[in-house]
Amino acid sequence: MAVSSAVPPARARTRRRAALVLALVAVLIVGSLGAGADERRYTIAFANLTEEPGATLGATGFTGREVRESFVLAARRLPVDLVFYDNRRDSRTALDNAGDAVRRRVDLFIEYFHEPGANEAVARAFREARIPVLAINYPVGDAPLYAADNVTAGRIGGEALAEFGARAWQAADVIGVVVGAVSNRHDGVPERVQGLVDGLRRRQPSTRIVSLDTQGNPATVATLIGKLLAAQPKAKLLVAALDDTTALAAKSALEAGGRLADAAIVGFGCDRSIHGGANDRKEIDPSNRGSIVLGSVAFYLDRYGYDVLPLALRVLRGERVPSRTMTAHKLITAANVFREYPPYDMQ
Amino acid sequence: MKLASILAAGMLLLLSASGAVAQTDCKKLVPPSPWGPNDQTGATNRVTPAVTKAAAAEIQEGKVVPMSYPLVDGVPLFGTRFTKTILTATTLAPGASFGENELTYMEDTWLSQSHVGTHLDGMGHIGRKDCYFNQTPMGKFITQNNMTKLGLEHLKSFATRGVLIDVVKVLQQSGKFKGNSACKKPCVDKGTVLTSADLQAGLKMYNVTLREGDIVIIHTGWGDLFEQFPAQNATYNSGEPGIGKDAAKWLADQKVVAVGSDTWAVEVIPGEDPKEAFIVHNMLITDAGIHIIENVRTDLMAAEAARTNRATFFFNMTVPRAVGMTGNFVGIDGIR
Numbered sequence: 187m188a189v190s191s192a193v194p195p196a197r198a199r200t201r202r203r204a205a206l207v208l209a210l211v212a213v214l215i216v217g218s219l220g221a222g223a224d225e226r227r228y229t230i231a232f233a234n235l236t237e238e239p240g241a242t243l244g245a246t247g248f249t250g251r252e253v254r255e256s257f258v259l260a261a262r263r264l265p266v267d268l269v270f271y272d273n274r275r276d277s278r279t280a281l282d283n284a285g286d287a288v289r290r291r292v293d294l295f296i297e298y299f300h301e302p303g304a305n306e307a308v309a310r311a312f313r314e315a316r317i318p319v320l321a322i323n324y325p326v327g328d329a330p331l332y333a334a335d336n337v338t339a340g341r342i343g344g345e346a347l348a349e350f351g352a353r354a355w356q357a358a359d360v361i362g363v364v365v366g367a368v369s370n371r372h373d374g375v376p377e378r379v380q381g382l383v384d385g386l387r388r389r390q391p392s393t394r395i396v397s398l399d400t401q402g403n404p405a406t407v408a409t410l411i412g413k414l415l416a417a418q419p420k421a422k423l424l425v426a427a428l429d430d431t432t433a434l435a436a437k438s439a440l441e442a443g444g445r446l447a448d449a450a451i452v453g454f455g456c457d458r459s460i461h462g463g464a465n466d467r468k469e470i471d472p473s474n475r476g477s478i479v480l481g482s483v484a485f486y487l488d489r490y491g492y493d494v495l496p497l498a499l500r501v502l503r504g505e506r507v508p509s510r511t512m513t514a515h516k517l518i519t520a521a522n523v524f525r526e527y528p529p530y531d532m533q
Numbered sequence: 534m535k536l537a538s539i540l541a542a543g544m545l546l547l548l549s550a551s552g553a554v555a556q557t558d559c560k561k562l563v564p565p566s567p568w569g570p571n572d573q574t575g576a577t578n579r580v581t582p583a584v585t586k587a588a589a590a591e592i593q594e595g596k597v598v599p600m601s602y603p604l605v606d607g608v609p610l611f612g613t614r615f616t617k618t619i620l621t622a623t624t625l626a627p628g629a630s631f632g633e634n635e636l637t638y639m640e641d642t643w644l645s646q647s648h649v650g651t652h653l654d655g656m657g658h659i660g661r662k663d664c665y666f667n668q669t670p671m672g673k674f675i676t677q678n679n680m681t682k683l684g685l686e687h688l689k690s691f692a693t694r695g696v697l698i699d700v701v702k703v704l705q706q707s708g709k710f711k712g713n714s715a716c717k718k719p720c721v722d723k724g725t726v727l728t729s730a731d732l733q734a735g736l737k738m739y740n741v742t743l744r745e746g747d748i749v750i751i752h753t754g755w756g757d758l759f760e761q762f763p764a765q766n767a768t769y770n771s772g773e774p775g776i777g778k779d780a781a782k783w784l785a786d787q788k789v790v791a792v793g794s795d796t797w798a799v800e801v802i803p804g805e806d807p808k809e810a811f812i813v814h815n816m817l818i819t820d821a822g823i824h825i826i827e828n829v830r831t832d833l834m835a836a837e838a839a840r841t842n843r844a845t846f847f848f849n850m851t852v853p854r855a856v857g858m859t860g861n862f863v864g865i866d867g868i869r
Contacts, residue, residue, distance in 0.1 A: 528810030
């Protein structure tokens with residue numbers, strides 16, 4: 187008030203007009219920048235570990251097709267155009283794919299590949315091309331990594347079994363059984379087993395634990411479990427199956443041996459072989475709460491796209507992202523399976 | 534004695550308090566109906582005499598376009614649903630006819646679930662926990678046989694204007710069309726999220742502005758698979774194109790009466806968020822009192838709209854006043 191009274195009225199009007207024009211220009215500039223940011227679409231390439239039909243990933247029952255589909259679904263409402271590559275578990279192919287993505291000048295490259303040497307070369311190529319990279323499950327240079335947390339997943343499964351054992355069989359001879367591709371030194375299996383052992387022993391450190399190595403062949407589960415049952419006719423068994431197929435095979439073996447009442451099982455992965463929908467009833471189902479399969483620790487490979495693409499957009503928008511983002515594993519049981527995996531099946 | 538009374542009163546207080554905690558507070562989960570706390574009708578409140586009269590102006594040629602599919606064995610059904618008829622024709626047996634005029638008759642027994650074929654989802658169909666439309670704590674209002682609130686008997690007329698939105702054309706024209714090879718005619722592929730912008734583009738295509746009280750029918754072409762039953766049931770059931778959350782909100786804001794489509798759920802499947810289940814059903818029915826009509830036959834009206842460049846019609850559908858029911862199969866005609 188005091189200022190305006192000190193300025194001649196004509197000059198004050200001119201100043202006000204100038205201020206108004208400046209404000210209008212500023213609003214238009216900010217508006218157009220904002221609109222531009224909203225409209226900006228990014229081309230993101232995703233090179234999958236393998237899309238070979240039936241080939242499973244990460245020591246779970248999920249296939250490459252399911253991982254790819256999760257990217258397609260997640261991208262629907264994002265300003266993203268996807269370019270897909272299949273690395274075919276082959277270093278040469280992975281390098282060729284990376285080279286093609288560099289030539290295309292994609293905005294960001296997501297690499298899911300297991301060979302450290304190839305991943306280093308991929309990291310170099312994109313660094314030189316100044317294209318940001320995100321890595322899935324295996325490091326690619328210093329790119330932000332999205333990965334399964336096998337230690338935590340193992341511990342979740344081990345603790346669930348240990349708690350069941352403590353509740354149901356207080357005075358019994360309880361044995362922890364780790365069954366599956368135990369000798370696999372890759373795919374996070376050693377970490378998963380370590381987490382499992384820690385979890386199984388958290389309540390009872392002296393718990394005896396035996397390993398049954400299927401070497402990746404679930405058909406051997408019946409024989410391995412059968413021998414164990416024969417050797418341990420009175421023991422109670424807390425069975426940690428390293429994947430869902432093995433979990434279901436273990437249940438069949440226990441059923442065949444007449445020992446369902448002496449065991450509890452936890453699987454890993456929570457793929458569609460062990461949980462279904464409203465009609466496609468599977469082992470983990472709200473109507474099957476009495477099963478000795480307590481549940482399966484979810485690895486969510488069928489939702490990787492929903493986790494990774496938002497990270498990619500943050501990178502592209504210049505935001506800082508954590509150097510490591512881990513899958514939020516959870517034990518899926520009959521009590522929460524429909525909440526976690528809402529059914530939409532009709533058949 | 535006094536101490537015992539105090540203890541007893543304390544126990545009663547604790548019990549009543551725990552009971553209050555255990556029961557869902559529907560006021561926190563579901564918005565109130567705009568038609569008041571006693572409303573069990575929902576969006577058909579919008580079909581006023583003026584709305585019906587205005588809709589009647591759509592009848593210009595008297596042409597009737599069927600918009601429901603025949604309900605027969607083999608059509609795709611959701612989950613474990615079933616529908617079956619049994620014909621009673623005993624009087625056709627020799628000597629069983631009545632009187633000198635030899636009257637005979639036949640009747641049916643229809644063993645069917647209500648949400649089969651072309652059908653309407655009523656206000657009592659979908660809730661959030663035990664809370665349904667208009668903050669109704671539905672657990673208190675169900676018997677072994679039916680609901681004692683929100684049944685179909687509370688619905689008013691559906692005699693209003695229908696508006697067809699042809700998203701096949703919209704997506705084709707915008708270059709975003711992705712089809713499915715199992716369809717004999719162009720159909721939008723499953724998983725395609727239809728946005729409010731797509732719907733508005735469809736309205737603009739035929740120069741239509743939505744009015745309060747309209748019924749919106751979305752043609753995706755997916756119904757082509759329904760027509761191929763049972764050969765394509767698995768594909769039809771495996772997912773569908775449909776509206777996403779922003780389109781559902783936009784439609785609710787337009788104050789429509791119902792949203793129908795040639796799909797089994799109207800909304801996009803798989804949904805936008807894998808952790809949400811049929812969220813558009815919640816948004817339209819539970820929160821806004823807007824009906825969903827599924828498995829609507831839309832291809833004939835889409836062709837009619839394309840031929841005449843007019844996408845509006847008189848929506849003719851009656852719903853049985855079936856007391857306490859959550860929905861029912863319906864017959865729909867679009868009259869032009």
